[in-house]
Amino acid sequence: MFILDIISSVLLIAGVFFGFSGALGLFKFPDFFTRMHAASVTDSIATILILLGLILQTSFDINTAKLLFILAFLMITSPTASHALAKSARHGGLLTLPETQVKQQERTY
Amino acid sequence: MGDLIDLVLLAMLAITALQMIFLKDLFAVVMLFGIYSFLSALIFINLDAVDVAFTEASVGAGISTVLMLGTLALTGRKEKKSSHSSILPLLVVCITGAALIYGTLDMPPFGHPNNPIHEHVAPRYIEESPKEIGLPNMVTSVLASYRGFDTLGETVVVFAALIGVLALLGVRRQEENDVPESGFKAHHVLHVVARFFIPLIILFALYVQFHGDFGPGGGFQAGVIAAAAFILYTLVFGLSRAFAVVGPKFLQALASIGVLLYASVGFFSMYKGGQFLDYSKLATDPIVGQHYGIIIIELGVGITVFAVMLSIFYAFGSQAERSNIQ
Amino acid sequence: MMTGFYIVISANNLVKKIVGLNVFQTSVFMLYISMGKVNGGTAPILVEGVTTYSNPLPHVLILTAIVVGVATTSVGLALIIRIKRAYGTVEENEFENQDDAI
Incomplete structure (x- = not known):
């Protein structure tokens, strides 16, 4: 049990770290698409780590199964959500930072 | 530890x-409202109100955010600069707030088991409901049985809201050829994932519906989750195809069937010689009768809430499509 | 809660007013739920070996109130859409001016 506790707390701490770095990136990155890249770190690796840590905290009963279900759903939904978000942003005419710079240079010439 | 979590959540809430006050972009305001709802759901969980948290997360954060976004699509997402001064409202708010805080000074201490609210009625619910009704989830037994009349009233209010929205907006059936291309039409990833998920969401809604007797859940939440599945379908595949699956007329019939089912349980128990909504008379064994009654009226609530929420979404959606055409 | 109240009376835009009303409402719910809390109690679902439960009554009242709140919100939003179509704006002072002109 003791070893399991240590593993699960390491996983939880790592998950929190990735979540925090994702949030930090969301503020620091320059344009929409890189920001989304940062946010998807929180979506994917942080949630997976936190859920795995929580699974190790359970006593392997029905709660474990529920957490595994949540994990499976998140693995499918969060990439889909990121994909839809990026695609609709592209449809709406958002450009990445280099593209905007190129456009501005074209305008100045 | 719990207090610390409470404090952090409340600070985030504030x-x-x-x-929300300072942002002029209404889209962001609505999104912040969604965040606000989820945060308050977390606080409800910390205060042991799991059923309420479930409802707040699915109804408050889910459906009302979707409806507000639907309205924003029609009214524009920028708030104009307000012309009149904001000193007077601020003063009124400060005075009211001070009065309320003064009022809370008289409140009994937080969480003390001998507070007046816990002295009356509630102990009876907690001690007797397992014997009288035999369901583990006390919230469900109080909701559906002891206060069944209230819940009938709430269901009728939800139904009346549907009538109001339909009277104001109405659901127009679109001609097949002038439907504008939905933004997600060519979106294969979304199509595949939505096809995979919608049955699972409906399955989960059914689980919530019938597991409400034992854990958190029940008709209100289940109806909203089922409606969310169809809202997802509508968003991905377009309104006209959603109308082909569940038409608005069918939904309106369904909404009234739910209310009728609920009320007819009441009349049936009167017919059996009990009082209105007295489920003990539904079967020879009173506890079994209570179980029958609760399952049926939760089903009625679920059907009504599902149909009403989806119809309201249809009404908003068809408005948006019509304004796109013009 | 006071923030919600402030938004309701100071905001000019009707959609923002509705959002403020919802914030207001949610904070009132929180007051009710906090009254139902019992220290050391658990959620009111019967579990063997647990004797203290939080008060289920406020939970029931608020659960239905949330659903009814959404229903009334939707009616309000529908009214806003009609106002938008009739006046072409959802800013309070603008359509009041239009009313005066008539």
Whole structure:
């Protein structure tokens, strides 16, 4: 049990770290698409780590199964959500930072 | 530890709410409201109100955010600069707030088991309901049985809201050829994932519906989750195809069937010689009768809430499509 | 809660007013739920070996109130859409001016 506790707390701490770095990136990155890249770190690796840590905290009963279900759903939904978000942003005419710079240079010439 | 979590959540809540005042972009305001709802759901969980948290997360954060976004699509997402001064409202708010805080000074201490609210009625629910009704989830037994009349009233209010929205907006059936291309039409990833998920969401809704007797859940939440599945379908595949699956006329019939089912249980128990909504008379064994009654009226609530929420979404959606055409 | 109240009376835009009303409402719910809390109690679902439960009554009242709140919100939003179509704006002072002109 003791070893399991240590593993699960390491996983939880790592998950929190990735979540925090994702949030930090969301503020620091320059344009929409890189920001989304940062946010998807929180979506994917942080949630997976936190859920795995929580699974190790359970006593392997029905709660474990529920957490595994949540994990499976998140693995499918969060990439889909990121994909839809990026695609609709592209449809709406958002450009990445280099593209905007190129456009501005074209305008100045 | 719990207090610390409470404090952090409340602080986040306050920040979110304050930010809502200063933002002029209504889209962001609505999104912040969604965050606010989820945060308050977390607080409800910390206060042991799991059923309420479930409802707040699915109804408050889910459906009302979707409806507000639907309205924004029609009214524009920028708030104009207000012309009149904001000193007077601020003063009124400060005075009211001070009065309320003064009022809370008289409140009994937080969480003390001998507070007046816990002295009357509630102990009876907690001690007797397992014997009288035999369901583990006390919230469900109080909701559906002891206060069944209230819940009938709430269901009728939800139904009346549907009538109001339909009277104001109406659901127009679109001609097949002038439907504008939905933004997600060519979106294969979304199509595949939505096809995979919608049955699972409906399955989960059914689980919530019938597991409400034992854990958190029940008709209100289940109806909203089922409606969310169809809203997802409508968003991905377009309104006309959703109308082909469940038409608005069918939904309106369904909404009234739910209310009728609920009320007819009441009349049936009167017919059996009990009082209105007295489920003990539904079967020879009173506890079994209570179980029958609760399952049926939860089903009625679920059907009504599902149909009403989806119809309201249809009404908003068809408005948006019509304004796109013009 | 006061923030919600502030938004309701100071905001000019009707959609923002509705959001403020919802914030207001949610904070009132929180007051009710906090009254139902019992220290050391658990969620009111019977578990063997647990004797203290939080008060289920406020939970029931608020659960239905949330659903009814959404229903009334939707009616309000529908009214806003009609106002938008009739006046072409959802800013309070603008359509009041239009009313005066008539």
